[in-house]
Amino acid sequence: MPDVNTNVQPGDWIQISRLFPGIWKVSRVLSGFKEHRWSLNEPSIISLRTVVFCHRIVNDSWKRSFAFQCCELSYVSKLTLEDLVHLEALLVADTKLSKAFDKYKDSCKTLGSIANLAFGGFSDQEVTQFSDKCGEMLASRIDNGVTLDEVLVLLESHGLDSNMRTYPILRTLQLVSVDHELRGDEYVYRQYRVLIF
Numbered sequence: 742m743p744d745v746n747t748n749v750q751p752g753d754w755i756q757i758s759r760l761f762p763g764i765w766k767v768s769r770v771l772s773g774f775k776e777h778r779w780s781l782n783e784p785s786i787i788s789l790r791t792v793v794f795c796h797r798i799v800n801d802s803w804k805r806s807f808a809f810q811c812c813e814l815s816y817v818s819k820l821t822l823e824d825l826v827h828l829e830a831l832l833v834a835d836t837k838l839s840k841a842f843d844k845y846k847d848s849c850k851t852l853g854s855i856a857n858l859a860f861g862g863f864s865d866q867e868v869t870q871f872s873d874k875c876g877e878m879l880a881s882r883i884d885n886g887v888t889l890d891e892v893l894v895l896l897e898s899h900g901l902d903s904n905m906r907t908y909p910i911l912r913t914l915q916l917v918s919v920d921h922e923l924r925g926d927e928y929v930y931r932q933y934r935v936l937i938f
Contacts, residue, residue: 754824762800773788777856781897799838805841852921853918853919856930858913860901862903863912
């Protein structure tokens with residue numbers, strides 16, 4: 742496999758180390774976002790990571806194997822010239838593969854970024870009320886999107902911040918940023934659920 746190439750752009754054909762074998766086409770490259778922080782007292786840091794979103798067309802045996810994935814740029818390398826020539830020849834010879842791949846790319850689901858906030862130290866009554874409290878905090882806001890910092894402020898104002906990262910973990914508030922949506926440099930969460938662990 743060739744060396745990692747940091748100049749990866751949408752439309753490039755790539756390989757992703759040994760984690761996800763095959764040939765992939767880049768659809769999106771995301772950088773300049775803030776890393777998750779779990780307390781307002783922690784520093785807000787712009788990530789040094791770059792996330793690459795891509796669709797697989799064939800596996801290592803050059804057989805049709807569609808998939809959608811994202812990974813960190815350091816796992817990505819552009820195709821060798823030999824592999825690129827092979828892929829282009831395959832796409833010319835098998836137009837059904839090319840059309841099916843385009844259709845797959847247009848129809849496949851998005852990939853979300855998830856933030857899990859763990860809570861413990863509750864009384865039995867507080868545990869049963871946790872889901873309702875999350876609903877009070879988020880139900881009217883979630884459709885417009887909330888950032889993690891906004892959620893941390895809400896948790897503090899509802900007296901739940903002291904229960905974060907307290908063991909044993911009894912509940913988890915899971916926030917989902919659909920398709921890694923950003924507002925400026927922060928992830929925007931438009932879905933949430935309460936998990937029983």
